Amino acid sequence: xxxxxxxxxxxxxxxxxxxxxxxxxxxxxxxxxxxxxxxxxxxxxxxxxxxxxxxxxxxxxxxxxxxxxxxxxxxxxxxxxxxxxxxxxxxxxxxxxxxxxxxxxxxxxxxxxxxxxxxxxxxxxxxxxxxxxxxxxxxxxxxxxxxxxxxxxxxxxxxxxxxxxxxxxxxxxxxxxxxxxxxxxxxxxxxxxxxxxxxxxxxxxxxxxxxxxxxxxxxxxxxxxxxxxxxxxxxxxxxxxxxxxxxxxxxxxxxxxxxxxxxxxxxxxxxxxxxxxxxxxxxxxxxxxxxxxxxxxxxxxxxxxxxxxxxxxxxxxxxxxxxxxxxxxxxxxxxxxxxxxxxxxxxxxxxxxxxxxxxxxxxxxxxxxxxxxxxxxxxxxxxxxxxxxxxxxxxxxxxxxxxxxxxxxxxxxxxxxxxxxxxxxxxxxxxxxxxxxxxxxxxxxxxxxxxxxxxxxxxxxxxxxxxxxxxxxxxxxxxxxxxxxxxxxxxxxxxxxxxxxxxxxxxxxxxxxxxxxxxxxxxxxxxxxxxxxxxxxxxxxxxxxxxxxxxxxxxxxxxxxxxxxxxxxxxxxxxxxxxxxxxxxxxxxxxxxxxxxxxxxxxxxxxxxxxxxxxxxxxxxxxxxxxx
Amino acid sequence: xxxxxxxxxxxxxxxxxxxxxxxxxxxxxxxxxxxxxxxxxxxxxxxxxxxxxxxxxxxxxxxxxxxxxxxxxxxxxxxxxxxxxxxxxxxxxxxxxxxxxxxxxxxxxxxxxxxxxxxxxxxxxxxxxxxxxxxxxxxxxxxxxxxxxxxxxxxxxxxxxxxxxxxxxxxxxxxxxxxxxxxxxxxxxxxxxxxxxxxxxxxxxxxxxx
Numbered sequence: 001x002x003x004x005x006x007x008x009x010x011x012x013x014x015x016x017x018x019x020x021x022x023x024x025x026x027x028x029x030x031x032x033x034x035x036x037x038x039x040x041x042x043x044x045x046x047x048x049x050x051x052x053x054x055x056x057x058x059x060x061x062x063x064x065x066x067x068x069x070x071x072x073x074x075x076x077x078x079x080x081x082x083x084x085x086x087x088x089x090x091x092x093x094x095x096x097x098x099x100x101x102x103x104x105x106x107x108x109x110x111x112x113x114x115x116x117x118x119x120x121x122x123x124x125x126x127x128x129x130x131x132x133x134x135x136x137x138x139x140x141x142x143x144x145x146x147x148x149x150x151x152x153x154x155x156x157x158x159x160x161x162x163x164x165x166x167x168x169x170x171x172x173x174x175x176x177x178x179x180x181x182x183x184x185x186x187x188x189x190x191x192x193x194x195x196x197x198x199x200x201x202x203x204x205x206x207x208x209x210x211x212x213x214x215x216x217x218x219x220x221x222x223x224x225x226x227x228x229x230x231x232x233x234x235x236x237x238x239x240x241x242x243x244x245x246x247x248x249x250x251x252x253x254x255x256x257x258x259x260x261x262x263x264x265x266x267x268x269x270x271x272x273x274x275x276x277x278x279x280x281x282x283x284x285x286x287x288x289x290x291x292x293x294x295x296x297x298x299x300x301x302x303x304x305x306x307x308x309x310x311x312x313x314x315x316x317x318x319x320x321x322x323x324x325x326x327x328x329x330x331x332x333x334x335x336x337x338x339x340x341x342x343x344x345x346x347x348x349x350x351x352x353x354x355x356x357x358x359x360x361x362x363x364x365x366x367x368x369x370x371x372x373x374x375x376x377x378x379x380x381x382x383x384x385x386x387x388x389x390x391x392x393x394x395x396x397x398x399x400x401x402x403x404x405x406x407x408x409x410x411x412x413x414x415x416x417x418x419x420x421x422x423x424x425x426x427x428x429x430x431x432x433x434x435x436x437x438x439x440x441x442x443x444x445x446x447x448x449x450x451x452x453x454x455x456x457x458x459x460x461x462x463x464x465x466x467x468x469x470x471x472x473x474x475x476x477x478x479x480x481x482x483x484x485x486x487x488x489x490x491x492x493x494x495x496x497x498x499x500x501x502x503x504x505x506x507x508x509x510x511x512x513x514x515x516x517x518x519x520x521x522x523x524x525x526x527x528x529x530x531x532x533x534x535x536x537x538x539x540x541x542x543x544x545x546x547x548x549x550x551x552x553x554x555x556x557x558x559x560x561x562x563x564x565x566x567x568x569x570x571x572x573x574x575x576x577x578x579x580x581x582x583x584x585x586x587x588x589x590x591x592x593x594x595x596x597x598x599x600x601x602x603x604x605x606x607x608x609x610x611x612x613x614x615x616x617x618x619x620x621x622x623x624x625x626x627x628x
Numbered sequence: 629x630x631x632x633x634x635x636x637x638x639x640x641x642x643x644x645x646x647x648x649x650x651x652x653x654x655x656x657x658x659x660x661x662x663x664x665x666x667x668x669x670x671x672x673x674x675x676x677x678x679x680x681x682x683x684x685x686x687x688x689x690x691x692x693x694x695x696x697x698x699x700x701x702x703x704x705x706x707x708x709x710x711x712x713x714x715x716x717x718x719x720x721x722x723x724x725x726x727x728x729x730x731x732x733x734x735x736x737x738x739x740x741x742x743x744x745x746x747x748x749x750x751x752x753x754x755x756x757x758x759x760x761x762x763x764x765x766x767x768x769x770x771x772x773x774x775x776x777x778x779x780x781x782x783x784x785x786x787x788x789x790x791x792x793x794x795x796x797x798x799x800x801x802x803x804x805x806x807x808x809x810x811x812x813x814x815x816x817x818x819x820x821x822x823x824x825x826x827x828x829x830x831x832x833x834x835x836x837x838x
Contacts, residue, residue, distance in 0.1 A: 015653040015663065040669065123668075147664070180691040181649070181665040183657050260689040339694040361695040365714030368757040372710055373734045373749060377641070377676035409674070417733050579739035586732040588675040592739065594747055602729075604780055605642075 006048065007055055009189045018148035018177055021184045022115065023048035025155035026085040027056070028189050029111065033077030035062040035070040037456065038485035039089030040124040041178040042117045046087070047486055053497040058194040061497040063482075063489050066427075066456040067092035071114060072099050075168075078112035081202035082194075083159060087115035090129045091426060095457070097134070100168075104138035105208040105216040107166045107223075111159035114140075115171040117178050120301040120336035124175075126407075126426060128334070130302040131172050135279035139220040141227050142170045142279035143237065146256045148182040154237060154276065156187075161231065165223050172278070174301065176254040176336060228280035237276025238285055243269040247350075248293035250286070250310055252278055255299045255337050262342040265355055270297075281309055287317035297349050298325035301337050324349045376415045381589040382555070382607025384479050384522030384548025385410050389418070390615070391520075391528035392475065393584050395536060401444040402437055404430040406458070408450035409484045409550075410477050417586055428457025434472040435465050444536055447474045452482035452490035454505060465541050466513045473535060473542040477522075478505055479550040487553040506545055514543045522548025523611055551607050567606035567624055568613060570599050574620030581612035581621060630661060630798045632685040634693045635791075636715045639704030640729050641676045647811070648702065648784040649680040655799045655807040656684055666691030675732070677711055684798055699796070702787050704770070705729050706754050719762050723790050723831065725770035725783060726751055766790060766834045773826045779816055782823035789827025793835060801828065 005014035006024050016024070023045050026034065034053075036046040046063065053061035060077075064070035067088045074084030093100060093116045100114070116134070119125040135142030143158060145151040151173060158169040208216050232238065247270040251259050256274040263270060273289045275281065290296060290313065298307040307325040314321050324330050331337075331345045340358040347354045379386040389410070405413055405421040406428065414421035423433050430447035438445045449458045454476055465472055480494075481487040489496045491503040509517055516538040520528045528546075535542045549557075558565055567589075570581075575598040581590055582599060589605035590612060592598070601612075603624065613621035635652065639645040649665055656663035666681040681693045695714045700721040703709040706728045716722070730748050738746045751767075758765055770786040777786070785808060792801040805824055812820045 013657060015650070015657040017667070044669065176666060176691050179667045179669050181653055181663075181667065183663060254691065257689040257691065261687075261694070264687065265694070338692050339690050343694075356694065356696060358695045361714045364761070365695075368713055368760060369710055371749060371753055371757060372707055373731050375640070375675075375677045375707070375711075375731045376733060377674045378732055380642075380674055412674070417736050577742070579742070582732075582736055582739040586736050588729070588732045590732070590735060591730050592735055592748075597742070605729075 003051065005186070006052060007189070011185070011187050013183050013185050015181060016148060016184045017044055017179065017181045018151045018173070019044035019179070020048045021148045021152035022087070022155050023052065024186060024189070025152045026113070027052055027059070028187055029156055029159040030083060030192055031085045032058065032082035032194060033060045033074055034085045035064045035073040036086055037064050037067045037070050037088060037092060038482050038488045039092050040485055041119060041175040042087045042089050042115065043485040043488070044178075045115070046488060050488070050497050056191060058191050063496060065491050067096040068099055071096040075099065075103055075108065075112060078108040078110045079204060079206050080199070081110050081197045083111040085113050087117070090116060090118040090125060090131050091127065092116065093131055093134055095427065100134070100140070101138045102208055103168045104140045104220055105213060106206040107220070108162060108168050109166065109202060109204055111162040112168050113155060113158045113162060113171060114168060115155070115173060117173045117175065118302065119175045121175070126424070128302055130305060132278060132305045135170050135172070139217070139224055140168050140170045140279070141224065142172055142277070144172050144253045144276055144278045145177055146253055146274070147177070148180055149184050150237070150276070151177060152184050152186070161227070165227060167220070167223060174254055180254070224280050228282065232277040232280060232282045233284050235277055235282070238282050239274040239276070240285070240289065241272040241274070243271045245270065246294040247271070248273065248289060248296040249299060250275065250289070250296060250306060251299040252276065252306065253301070255301055255342065258337055258339050258342040259299055261339045262346055265339065265343050266346060266352065267355070268350070275306065278306070283313055286310060286313050290314050290318040290321050293321060295322045295324065295349070297330070297346060298323065299331065299337070299342060299345065303333065374416065377412060378415070378586060378588060379409065379412065380551045380607070381587055381605050382551030382609040383409070384546065384550070385477055386585065386587065387525045387548070387609070387611045388475070388477060388520070388522045388528070388546040389413065390584050391525045391532055393420070394529045395532035396444070396446070399444050399536065400442070401446050402441060403446045403448065404433045404437070406430040406447070406449045406453050408453050408477070410448050410450060413448065427453055428461055431458050431461025431465060431474065435461065435468070435470050438471045445472045447472060449474065449476055450483070451476065451478040451480065451492045451505060455491045455503070459508070462509070462514070462541070463512055470541055471539055473538075473544065476505060476509070476543060476545045478545055478547045479553070481550050481553045483550040483553065487550055487556070509543050509545070514541050516540060516542040518542070518544045520544060520546045522546045523609055525611055525614060551609070555607065566608045567603040568601050568608060568610065568621050569603070569624045570601055571620045571622055572596065572598060574618055575599060576618050576620070578617060580615045580617055585612065585615060587612060630685040631687045632683070633798045634688070634698045635682040635684070636693060636698040636701045636712050637680040637682055637703070638701065638708040638712050639678055640708060641674055641678045643704045644781060644784045645678055645680060645704060648788055649682055651788055651804060651807050651811060652682055652799065654811060655803050658803055658807065659799065661798070662686055662688065664688060664691055677708055679712055700791065700794070702791055704783055704787065706751055707749060710754055710757055713758065713761055716761055719764060721764045721766070721794060722758060722762060723766045723768070723787060725787065726767050727771045764838065766831055768827065768830050768834070770827065773830060774823055777819050777823035777826055779819040779823070782816070782820050785820045785823040786827035789824035790831035793828045793831035
């Protein structure tokens with residue numbers, strides 16, 4: 001994209017990432033309050049609206065401390081009469097679920113749209129959670145786009161639907177939709193001035209309890225029926241393409257795009273029903289489709305959500321129709337779909353040979369790739385975590401310990417070469433798991449959390465551990481931003497889309513009553529060993545706060561301020577091939593010269609953090625002092 | 629009309645692969661051509677392996693290239709060509725930077741087993757494997773050309789110039805250059821256009837010798 005495309009008030013065609021198109025759609029719909037907690041694959045929605053917000057003085061944009069606060073913030077705005085929008089990753093809705101379910105009962109006032117992005121293949125998530133079940137469980141209408149253009153169109157329509165029926169509307173995407181770019185036809189961008197309301201002008205009742213809850217549930221179900229019959233049955237997002245013969249395919253989301261190519265590869269012409277409204281389902285439309293065919297193949301990633309429901313519709317509509325999908329083992333429950341997996345699945349139903357031998361390409365490639373080294377994601381050059389973790393490794397190497405890890409860049413501790421993680425469940429879980437383990441185990445119980453995760457979900461766990469007099473050590477790795485998702489601000493940051501107050505982690509930890517608090521400078525690895533050892537010896541809740549800014553974030557600040565990034569170099573005369581700069585440190589900017597077997601620093605990668613220089617016992621690593 | 633042209637872009641997180649995809653995507657938009665990508669964001673910014681499936685033409689729909697269907701792989705790093713080789717069609721084209729960025733995992737392993745004389749993978753080893761799939765391999769020193777162009781961060785532009793030297797590449801060289809002008813920071817336009825031309829000339833020479 002070019003940023004000019006996103007802010008251009010005129011209609012135009014632009015090459016955009018779906019997440020950028022989604023952000024533009026929300027802005028075109030005059031969203032007044034937007035709040036997010038970042039999470040892949042939705043983070044670029046936040047990032048785009050964050051940048052747009054600096055151009056729009058009628059938009060209140062916040063990075064919230066977590067997903068439920070984000071949802072409640074935009075729900076509050078909707079109750080107060082202006083449009084609200086939030087987006088979160090699949091597991092983000094677990095955090096926001098409590099309010100989400102109640103909003104399904106209370107309904108909303110001004111248009112309120114929630115986008116959730118599932119992650120088939122678990123590219124950057126702890127699970128392949130299928131968020132489609134949320135829509136039905138909470139009585140919330142749900143839309144599912146396939147492409148960048150459709151994501152844009154659906155977000156826009158979702159606001160109209162939400163306002164017409166006074167319901168929260170959910171859009172469910174998957175990674176391959178969010179991280180798909182394409183040409184998107186944008187409409188005019190026209191905003192209205194921000195207007196504050198008085199409660200008496202907009203007021204409604206947004207509580208649900210006992211008799212009210214039972215009444216509201218009934219009303220929500222009635223509204224959903226109306227949405228199904230009056231909106232979804234005739235909705236162009238549900239697209240019927242007539243083919244030939246008695247074979248039908250029902251699909252949705254990105255699987256639809258794979259299907260379009262798969263039928264081309266297979267040279268078949270089935271009837272295709274692409275569903276864009278997946279809760280409530282357009283039951284009549286599906287029933288009519290089932291009457292046209294003898295065989296129907298259901299193609300959807302993750303759980304057999306459509307398959308089960310289509311099977312139920314078929315019971316009355318066409319009991320003799322044969323239904324193929326996951327229950328019949330033609331398609332997989334695990335992993336994301338591709339053109340080749342869809343071709344294979346359809347072939348297995350029809351008893352056709354796969355026209356392209358995909359397995360041949362894969363098997364040949366696997367043989368050829370046997371010489372390739374693994375390339376795992378790792379801490380960036382200049383990352384404060386690498387330095388902190390170097391010291392932690394030296395401090396714990398002679399004790400028995402358990403590491404309960406958490407969600408953030410430091411999650412990479414579970415990967416090679418570190419492999420220092422015994423549990424990792426979800427945001428904030430490291431505290432609670434440690435609390436349970438300390439009742440039982442003889443080992444030192446260690447938790448790792450980041451600054452953003454601390455604010456997001458670790459506070460209750462820490463309060464609980466202190467209150468119940470637990471014996472654990474908690475490392476809070478404070479790098480000033482939510483690094484992994486793209487260095488967005490969190491409550492400990494000194495910046496935001498609107499003015500912010502920086503929350504002091506140390507003050508919170510002390511106020512909770514943690515008796516042993518150790519502050520360390522992430523970039524001072526050798527001195528940190530003893531400080532960490534001392535913190536480990538404390539019986540009770542011991543908190544170590546390691547401070548040092550995220551390298552990517554800090555590099556951006558430096559570039560903005562015109563501060564040069566000065567790489568280091570290895571003095572060949574001094575290097576005695578001790579490899580202290582390599583062992584337990586693993587910086588991507590350090591390689592080895594195969595002839596001299598000495599360490600070499602790649603100047604285009606080195607961040608100049610000087611930590612490797614501090615580790616070298618013979619002081620052979622020096623700054624290039626800007627001479628490059 | 630282009631019915632389908634599949635480009636697999638690969639590299640190491642942090643090398644600027646997304647700009648390459650953005651240049652081609654915006655050029656397609658200028659030309660009114662259908663284009664769709666499947667991109668990798670997230671974890672792999674951090675020195676991990678990274679890719680973009682870039683697909684042009686009226687008959688492409690999926691954001692992912694099927695195995696054995698990429699017309700070309702353009703890679704900013706040598707091992708990352710081989711990592712995605714299942715996507716290349718037989719006798720497809722490879723445009724690759726000769727640079728190898730050795731994972732810190734391997735460097736750590738060599739340091740740990742200092743007595744065993746372990747070594748890094750070499751460009752020759754990679755090429756031997758690639759030649760079993762295609763003979764159409766264009767190897768450039770994009771890192772050096774970018775430096776010569778005046779900005780080491782223009783490796784991606786060098787490679788886009790090289791791609792435009794291919795007769796079958798669906799986007800004209802001048803359109804690509806125009807798009808680069810629109811997309812890169814104004815003070816780096818000169819360097820980028822130089823890098824583009826150097827990539828173009830170098831690839832022309834190599835193609836003539838193939």
